[in-house]
Amino acid sequence: MTLKNNVILTHDDINNKIRRIAYQIYESNIDENEIIIAGIASNGIVFAKKLKDMIETISKIKPILCEVHIDKKHPRNEIKTSIPASNYINKSLVLVDDVLNSGSTLIYGVKHFLEVPLKQFKTAVLVNRNHKKYPVKADFKGISLSTSLHEQVNVILEGRRFGAYLD
DSSP states (O other): OOOOTTEEEOHHHHHHHHHHHHHHHHHHTTTOSEEEEEEETTHHHHHHHHHHHHHHHHOSOEEEEEEEEOOSSSTTSOOEESSOGGGTTTSEEEEEEEEESSSHHHHHHHHHHTTSOOSEEEEEEEEEESOOSSSOOOSEEEEEEOOOTTOOEEEEOSSSOOEEEEO
């Protein structure tokens, strides 16, 4: 994708958002030894890895990465995680995605993790759009954005230059 006039977040903006969100996660889990950072595949897990790395840099908390597989076209299908549920019982967990659009992916992810007793449950997104169909909110967000329903937000988190674009 080429750089266009519809840049929402630049590479530096995204790195600053990652740092800020990592500090917010740390502050809300300051007494924890370890937390679960659960990233929704595919871009959510990339964002989660970057948050994990930053949390390791700024704190002594051990973040454990968990990849969450949700069929975004059929979110009621079985949700799979890269670690067993027994690994996050009574732990603090942050569910991470790159963009919060309608809220359906995040709400089904929330439902999955609520089947296990957690100490604390939060959500984090890089871009929070204001078109939710479901009553779900991001506890930690990089940017809130009002867009039309026909516009798409594309986030690139891999490679040498990150960016968020409005198409």
